Amino acid sequence: MSSSPLKRAAPARTPRRDNPNNSNSVRFAENAISPPPVVTNADRSARKKSARQIVARVVAGDSSEDEEDELVRRIYADSEDEDDEDGPLPEAVDEAGAKKGKPRGRKRKPKEPEPPPPIEGFESYFGQNKKARQITSNSTLASLPPLDHGRYFQLIREHVPDHVEDRLYLAELHKKSFDQWQFELSQGFNILLYGYGSKRKLLMEFAKQIYTNPSSLVVINGYVPTLTVKDILSSIANAILGQGHNVKLGSNPNEMLDNVIAILDSDEVSKLTLIIHNLDGESIRGERSQVLIARLCAHRKISLVATIDHLRAPLLWDAARASQYNFLWHDATTFAPYAVESSIDESLALIGGSKRAGGTKGAKHVLSSLNMNARSLFRVLISHQLEAMMDDPMAGQGGANEEWGIEYRVFYQKAVEEFLCSNDMAFKTLLKEFQDHQMIVSKKDSQGTEVMWAPFEKDELESILEDLVA
Amino acid sequence: MEGLSSQELQDDDFDSKEHQACYVYTPEDRDDRPTKRRRTVKGKTKQTETESVQEPSNKCPFPVLLNGEEKEETVKLRYETYCRLWGEQQERTNAILQSFNNKTLEDVSGFVKSPTAESCDGKIPTALILTGPNIASHTPLFEQLASRIRDEEKIGPVVILTSKDATNLKSILKKLIRDATQQDEGIDDEEEEIVGRKGSKLLNYDLQILQNWCKLHEGQKVVIAIQDTEAFDGTILSDLVSLFSAYMDRIPFTLLMGIATSVEIFHEKLPKSTIRLMKGDKFDVERAEECLAQIFNDSMIGENPILRLGPTVCDFLLARYRDHNQSIQAFVGALKYAYMSHFYANPLSIILAFMDNLDSLGEVLTPLHIEAIRNVPSFKRYVEQKLNNRDATEVRKLLGDNDHVRSTVIASAAGCRSYAVCVGQALTVLEIARSCQMNQNRIPRYELYAQVLSGELHSGTTLVRDLLLSMKKMNSTSLLNLLDKVTEEVQVPYLVENVAPLRERIIALVEAAESSGKKTLNSEFNVTKDSLRATAVSKRIQLGEQKSALTKEDTEYSKLVQQVHDVAESYFKEHLKGLQGLFLHELFFYDLISPHRDVRTHPSHGLVFAPRSRSTVERALSAPQDYLGCECCTDESGEEVGIKATQPPASIIYQLYLESGALINIFDLWRAFYQVIGGDEGEDCDEATAQALAEMRFLGLVKHTKKKADHLAKLAWKGL
Missing domain, CATH: 3.40.50.300 (P-loop containing nucleotide triphosphate hydrolases)
Structure with a gap:
């Protein structure tokens, strides 16, 4: 039983390890959740855990190198040369390999409910920065009715303050x-x-x-x-x-x-x-x-x-x-709302859809102050973008907009075709206004061609287009 | 009432100035101003109020205490006492600081004055000023140096350079030349001439300008003070030094280098070739610890102060000094604040005004004051002590007879004062005695002071016992040395009376012994130690040998040593004791503990000087009921309510925020919030969420992230 010294070293630290079946697949970061024991030789125990984990990984045939592994290997490598306890390790690998016989996948979910992660103190930091806990849903705010200034003020006015007295x-x-x-x-x-x-x-x-x-x-x-x-x-x-x-x-x-x-x-x-x-x-x-x-x-x-x-x-x-x-x-804790100090734009920027130019409202405002040619240019761009979005079922989920963007040359061609401009200079001048308001953004893609797009959600684009055409 | 107040909150009386960056304040015309004016013109009913409005400078800033029934003159008296006592203390403190400062200033300006370029064989005379780690004191120190060298000693212009000026060599030379040449601009304006002298206009970073200036001002030295050498860019500094050295034959430079760390680090910073260009001396700014010790001894242990600090506050201040800022100014500030809060909030502090003539104290104490005295914790202890002694009549008198309380107060006020003085003396004696020992680990008096007051240090403590034991083992020379020092430095009647005759007898003995050719007398208590014998029997034999080796004088001396020891022991026993048993100690030892629930272990000083602003915000958000004290958010048990719909939106959002991971989906947060407040007011919480999130951003809890659409990144973890 060459692996027993390893186990005996920290039997009480994580109770789950008592179960021989999943003892090998205990994940490193979970130790951060369990209440910190008084470790007199922290370095050593970290090393042991690392060793155990490497064993588990080798056994599982899991070749993916994520950060956890990296850390584990580092810890192990750091102390390898100065410690002579390494003797049993290669055996441990063999032993474990022989016992399990075949590689098996990583365990998906622990059977028993996870202990509630701490929400205070440094442990919460480590707990919450784990990969697993960083997974969030993909829902976006698109499904909510957009909140603009007018509505915001109306709601604020209607809002009944609590705890007045x-x-x-x-x-x-x-x-x-x-x-x-x-x-x-x-x-x-x-x-x-x-x-x-x-x-x-x-x-x-x-x-x-x-x-x-x-x-x-x-x-x-x-x-x-x-x-x-x-x-x-x-x-x-x-x-x-x-x-x-x-x-x-x-x-x-x-x-x-x-x-x-x-x-x-x-x-x-x-x-x-x-x-x-x-x-x-x-x-x-x-x-x-x-x-x-x-x-x-x-x-x-x-x-x-x-x-x-x-x-x-x-x-x-x-x-x-x-x-x-x-x-x-x-x-001087007052609980008074920061009505003056934190601006409304910021509140809206955080919650209300688009983050630039004050959302569609701002975009429409900019457009209304521009001449016909410029407006048409923007129309060309967003109708192209919308077409691309229609074709793509993934559109409307937020995320990278450049996928539906238009190539610079193509855009220029289209503009010339529509008699919006006659040369490259004029085209750039037209674009400048939009770029200043962050209504058009551009990026070089992997081949080095410049792609331009309007950073708005699908429904926002639709509403702008409606406005432009009307 | 409720309707009115809610309206008040609702009606966010739009202030046009709230988005103006800065403006001179004038109270809004519509409410206060006119009414007050009207009052001054024709209001006769509110005469007193208008007066106080008109002459606020004469108004006593202290509040009326004792439920508003304190008499005006006692309020005034309190204020005056504060001004007087703190004024005295401040004067003494300033004098100490001044003397510490003066020494440094004198040394450095003396250095600047003395050496000429020749005595340094062409090298730049340089003063390395070891300023210590408290960077707050560096700027004033260098300013004082500058004004001393420039204005008092008239040695020449002084330019102070800080690392902020040192972005590149050009800008630093510009500043140097401008500052140096313009410092006496007011006296004679030759600047134009200097620049135009050679016909061609010189660039404003050309040291030639300075050279010309020096020609005009024969005998002046140009002093360059570099305040924070460590923060300077090494290459710029060495360039600067080599440049100075090149001009040394034309411009008489003197360098002052401020070093906060150590000379070794300074040496490492510059190349050897640069260091070789400088020659000079090192000046240790008087050790900050010594300065603190002096100030502390003066304000706590000396005989002068009437108000002293109690153990808790004292510990706090020293810990703050030691662990955090190392700043004497901060210590003095905190001391001042102790005075301020003592006199501001304690109606009984007027007693301190009468320390010089206690007899008139009785007339000032009103029945209200007496009642207040009866509520002081030490009064309770005093009475209980009397009860234990079965002194019932005394207790009855204390509780019922105001006059009796008055006389008791007078007596114990004097007692408190003498107690404080005695503790101070005992500590001094202790320090002297310990300094005569070989003992290496010297604990300064200020560390022991709080221990004595809290009763931790008394004659039974190892520290004192060790001292007494080693005293017994002293030979005659060192003992006499000790006794001399004690009688010289401390005028304690008890010690003087008892020790003086013993001392004379020892001297007589020593003289007698000298005649028989023996220099020192050994104490018999000192003989056992150096035994190498293994067995108990052989030890005893050796002991016996040594004992018999003692002369008659030695035995005689040992007896005297024993007596000295006994005197010292009883002295320490008498005077090293805590203040707990002392009636009225609250008045003489400021030790206010904060009423704040969480920080019971900290004095109120902690809140004011070392606040925990972050946890305050976190607590307000995670447990709003602690502040709001509302019933709707508190459980019946009163504790641990968790998230509740009635809590303010920001607080709900914050608690949800605590539970989430490092990335937060806004939509999910919104859903969770919606679920907490429940019900069908879904539309209503839109703006509440928006507002709460904006607040969170404002407080620095979240920031926008581009990692994922509509997500926030968490920035702060609670309880760190």
């Missing part, structure tokens, strides 16, 4: 700490609010409370995608010097910051409070912006009240930055 209660609870926050600000700390829910309203209430005189409070909406540090600095300068000041701040942000700090340093300037909604907003998330804002906020005349929402926002700041910010953190 409880949310109000939470907000009231936070409002009770306003005095404390104010005191903390006065002592030279800055305040950072975190927790789930939009904190915008809460912070505006706070702004109302600490407001003393005009130009003592600057509000910055970090979630606005067009925000830049320059905007922040110039509005601070506006707040201090008044709207129509003609002080030159300079053009590059560093210079501007130096000038703003110089203004702040002068004696007659009083304290200024900054309110930044979403300090982790995408527009000011970059390191350059954060360096500048941190330097600004380290000034003793600037107080900062900011909010963060992103889970990993605290990673934005290294030790130097964090000490400049000098934050006190407060949990």
